Amino acid sequence: MKQPDEDRRRELFDAEARISWVLAGLAGLIGAAAFMHTAGYFVTFMTGNTERAVLGYFHEEGDVAIAAALLLGSFLSGVVVASWCRRRYWSGHPHGPTLLTTVCLALATAIDLVLYAVTDTARIDFVPILFVAFGVGALNTSFVKDGEVSVPLSYVTGTLVKMGQGIERHISGGHYSEWLGYFLLYLSFGLGALLGGLLSLMVAGWAMLITATVVCTIVTGYTYLHLDKHGPLPIEDRRESNDA
Template sequence: MDVIADSEARLSWVLAGLAGLVGAAAFTVTGGYFVTFMTGNAERGVLGFFTDQPTMARAAIFITLSFVGGVVVASLCRRHLWVNHPHGATVLTTFALVVASVVDLIMAGWDAPQVEFVPILFVAFGIGALNTSFCKDGEVSIPLSYVTGTLVKMGQGIERHISGGKASDWLGYFLLYFSFVAGALIGGLVSLVISNPQMLVTATVISAVVSTYTYTVADRTGVLG
């Protein structure tokens, strides 16, 4: 992130915000499931069996598998189908959220007190796919929901700045982190106004808007290349 405010960085902030918002939507409308925090799911998947929470442990394991599945499917599509269309990752995320919303409405209805677990698996799949939006040489260059890694890089950048570097060594990572948190904050505020299934639908609509942007603007200008 040598250039803080180039087009790729700005788009990463938008998508990180989307990841934060979707993560907040899933967390607030369920019993506290994480669809962006795979470190937490890894620990919960193990420790839940030792703390009399086997249901949460199994849920964490399935969410992790769905997340990885989203990464794998999006990566396969990127290699074989989206060679010149990297916007496909965001489209796949939106498609997964649409499926999640439809499945939840079928299972629980519009006014249900809580979103069902099965739709959350599709949400996790979508977040996994979203994380493949920025790739270089077959590897993710900007992990959108990997906040731990972002903070580590930010901390290292701060050290470089202190040791004679410049603010750009860490500011880009801070803005990526801030965007994710801002998205989560917006999701939390929205959850205070609308009910649980409607929250998932709202996240889907926002994702569709972002996907439209990546398709009509970012992809055509080569931002995601």
């Protein structure tokens, strides 16, 4: 039995959907901050990092390959640690990963400020970016259903694939809600990246990390206010937590 159109429209713009747009925009902003003020490191694009890690040696760029591999490891570690914290400590706060992301950005900012004072370079160094990649990995665990990520915030390729499939279902007689949610998520990520790019034209690298940290802190406060309003994890997730 198909869900009524009114219910589908309500789901497209409910509180969970709105918070996913905010977090996707945050992921885009963080990615822009890392990319624009570094040697071109990716903290949201793990496909690109995988190819760099594998192909860097073919261009005699072993340092690029190693950096990409370290970013992959840091991102994956963020996913693992945030997932573990969700199971152990955040049974009442399903969007707790935003707090971990904020802490990582704050640490990255502190390290970058120390390095800036020592080296006087305008670019963000690689070590802080490892913390940023860890934070982005954690952020991607913000939406979990049945133990799996249901809304991958920085996985744009997957979002586009799902949007394309939804467009086909709509053309074949389905509802526009089949693709609009994915489009809004993609648009939010793009707007976040655009905002990050615009900010990078106005502030230095170290200030860009501070900006991202402040924005992430505000978003973290928003998610916790949201949870106060809408309650803890679904009962299935709480059962997983208690069984651990």
